[in-house]
Amino acid sequence: MPRGDYARLSTFLFAFRRRIAGVIVLITVNAGLAVGPAFLTQRLIDEGAVPGDTRRVWFLGGALLTVGVVAACSTLAERWATAGLAEDVTARMRVDVFEHLQSQSAAFFAASRTGAIVSRLHGDVQGVRDLIARTLVTATSALVTLVVAGTAVLVLDWRIAAALLCLTPVLYVITTRFGAALRELTQRRLDAVADLDSMAAERLSQGGAEAIRLHGAADRETDEFRRRVRRVRDAAVRGAFLDARLGACLTVLLSLATSGVYVVAALLVAGDALSLGTMVASVALITRVYGPLAALPACRMELVAGTVSFERVREVMCASPGVRQPEDAQPVPGTSVAFTEVAFSYPQDHAAGPASLGPQPGEAGHDPTRPRRTSRRALEAVTFEVPAGTTLGIVGTSGAGKSTLARLLTRCWDVDAGKVEVGGLDVRRADLASLRRTVGVVAQDTFLFHTTVRENLLLARPHAGDEEIADACRTARIWDVVERLPNGLDTVLGDRGVRLSGGERQRLAIARLLLKAPEVVVLDEATSHLDASTERAVMEALQPFLARRTCLIITHRLSTVHRADRVLVMEHGRVTNQGTPVELRLVDTLQHARQRS
Numbered sequence: 344m345p346r347g348d349y350a351r352l353s354t355f356l357f358a359f360r361r362r363i364a365g366v367i368v369l370i371t372v373n374a375g376l377a378v379g380p381a382f383l384t385q386r387l388i389d390e391g392a393v394p395g396d397t398r399r400v401w402f403l404g405g406a407l408l409t410v411g412v413v414a415a416c417s418t419l420a421e422r423w424a425t426a427g428l429a430e431d432v433t434a435r436m437r438v439d440v441f442e443h444l445q446s447q448s449a450a451f452f453a454a455s456r457t458g459a460i461v462s463r464l465h466g467d468v469q470g471v472r473d474l475i476a477r478t479l480v481t482a483t484s485a486l487v488t489l490v491v492a493g494t495a496v497l498v499l500d501w502r503i504a505a506a507l508l509c510l511t512p513v514l515y516v517i518t519t520r521f522g523a524a525l526r527e528l529t530q531r532r533l534d535a536v537a538d539l540d541s542m543a544a545e546r547l548s549q550g551g552a553e554a555i556r557l558h559g560a561a562d563r564e565t566d567e568f569r570r571r572v573r574r575v576r577d578a579a580v581r582g583a584f585l586d587a588r589l590g591a592c593l594t595v596l597l598s599l600a601t602s603g604v605y606v607v608a609a610l611l612v613a614g615d616a617l618s619l620g621t622m623v624a625s626v627a628l629i630t631r632v633y634g635p636l637a638a639l640p641a642c643r644m645e646l647v648a649g650t651v652s653f654e655r656v657r658e659v660m661c662a663s664p665g666v667r668q669p670e671d672a673q674p675v676p677g678t679s680v681a682f683t684e685v686a687f688s689y690p691q692d693h694a695a696g697p698a699s700l701g702p703q704p705g706e707a708g709h710d711p712t713r714p715r716r717t718s719r720r721a722l723e724a725v726t727f728e729v730p731a732g733t734t735l736g737i738v739g740t741s742g743a744g745k746s747t748l749a750r751l752l753t754r755c756w757d758v759d760a761g762k763v764e765v766g767g768l769d770v771r772r773a774d775l776a777s778l779r780r781t782v783g784v785v786a787q788d789t790f791l792f793h794t795t796v797r798e799n800l801l802l803a804r805p806h807a808g809d810e811e812i813a814d815a816c817r818t819a820r821i822w823d824v825v826e827r828l829p830n831g832l833d834t835v836l837g838d839r840g841v842r843l844s845g846g847e848r849q850r851l852a853i854a855r856l857l858l859k860a861p862e863v864v865v866l867d868e869a870t871s872h873l874d875a876s877t878e879r880a881v882m883e884a885l886q887p888f889l890a891r892r893t894c895l896i897i898t899h900r901l902s903t904v905h906r907a908d909r910v911l912v913m914e915h916g917r918v919t920n921q922g923t924p925v926e927l928r929l930v931d932t933l934q935h936a937r938q939r940s
């Protein structure tokens with residue numbers, strides 16, 4: 344692992360330093376308790392068994408039992424402390440990642456695959472948990488035990504200690520060679536798992552599954568899934584094989600060394616240069632030295648795997664939010680809206696998120712050789728004003744850039760040139776929370792969460808009471824539908840609100856807007872799924888709510904904007920006309936635009 348990664352991992356763990364110190368103390372106590380029996384055994388043989396002192400034998404036997412019981416209790420305490428520490432670090436990391444992702448702009452999510460993000464939040468964070476709960480603890484314990492047991496052997500007899508420790512450099516060389524290969528394999532396996540997660544998340548979503556069914560593409564998709572599963576399998580099998588090869592090398596090496604130590608000790612006893620008790624104690628300590636020596640290489644490998652996971656989590660944590668709030672951000676002071684000479688292009692080629700969250704080799708869209716480029720301008724020199732409390736209708740051909748206006752107004756994206764102002768304040772200088780409180784949008788596609796109607800509505804105003812919710816639903820002409828649901832407001836709507844029709848989802852989104860009651864309202868094709876009479880009814884009911892507010896109503900239908908104070912006509916990212924509905928002779932303009940599209 345690069346040195347910088349260790350430093351970052353240490354920085355993250357610094358917040359838990361007291362508990363880590365506690366765990367290290369327990370590990371050291373355990374290591375001390377693990378070598379105690381060897382010394383007691385040495386004395387039991389040399390001072391009790393050999394001279395025939397039975398009182399000494401009983402006393403030292405009792406001491407051995409006591410050390411065993413204390414060691415068991417101390418191990419229990421160490422496991423408990425370690426498990427708690429690892430889970431707390433994991434929980435903290437999950438929340439940090441989630442919180443950081445919430446601050447990402449639309450550009451990040453447009454460039455990243457959902458499954459890959461979820462994989463970071465779940466699989467890779469789990470990898471970090473294993474790193475802390477298993478690897479770091481085992482490594483620390485192995486190191487401490489190695490030092491304590493090595494010193495104990497040295498105290499008993501330096502010649503045996505020398506024979507025991509001569510293995511260390513050989514072990515180091517072997518693990519270094521295996522470590523590099525394992526790092527690459529782990530990276531490949533985690534990428535392959537993220538690919539799989541990402542495909543499953545998309546294809547098994549309600550919309551994805553329906554699209555596959557409608558296009559009869561089930562077999563093709565299964566083949567693709569099989570190909571991705573094979574990539575995961577291949578990387579895992581190669582990793583396991585590498586592990587097994589390392590295990591075999593270690594077994595051979597350790598058996599060689601163990602027999603070597605036995606022979607050295609036996610020769611010393613035969614030549615009267617060592618007591619029997621010291622030989623038994625030294626032999627007992629072999630496992631205490633070779634256990635850690637054998638565990639350390641495996642730890643090193645796991646450390647490599649774990650830090651790959653850590654690095655992948657860190658990559659997401661380091662993704663800078665595309666939309667930042669300045670230090671001196673100000674609350675939005677008014678409700679007028681103005682666009683001045685605004686130009687904007689959507690970034691292309693997944694430039695906005697970490698590369699590993701975008702398409703991977705073999706996936707559609709992955710082509711590192713292709714030069715990066717930006718798309719054609721979505722907006723070009725767009726200028727208009729909506730005075731506070733007035734309504735602007737925005738009409739135009741499909742792809743003209745109408746929805747992009749709403750995204751720039753709420754700072755889902757930032758303009759490339761020009762400025763967007765709310766209440767005379769450039770939105771780039773506005774406090775984001777204040778901006779998003781002031782501006783409310785009913786988007787073209789309504790997103791509903793897989794939860795109850797009530798929870799979906801409370802997203803707009805968390806403390807709204809049942810009466811307020813019911814009033815908003817009545818105004819949005821959705822209350823009778825909610826009442827007919829099996830559990831009313833407590834009915835779970837399914838993935839993305841699958842239990843409701845497109846028009847019902849839209850009306851629920853309008854109810855959500857009514858609960859939020861923002862001062863600036865954007866309705867982006869908010870009634871496009873409604874039949875003409877329901878649309879009329881909803882718009883009529885909304886009038887008192889909209890009357891006092893600044894409104895931008897984006898639509899294809901003339902009827903929806905006939906009450907607007909002014910209307911903007913857009914084509915290919917430009918404003919081609921604006922005026923009152925009457926001035927523009929809107930019908931003609933629209934028909935003209937349609938003919939040209």
Ligand SMILES: Nc1ncnc2c1ncn2[C@@H]1O[C@H](COP(=O)(O)OP(=O)(O)OP(=O)(O)O)[C@@H](O)[C@H]1O
Pocket residue numbers: 453689690718721739740741742743744745746747748787
């Ligand atoms: N996330 C995105 N990434 C890249 N290009 C985008 C993205 N969203 C929109 N575009 C492009 O920007 C242009 C304007 O899109 P926009 O959604 O603003 O159009 P619109 O006028 O609302 O269209 P419609 O009436 O069909 O909803 C289109 O050419 C579209 O392809």
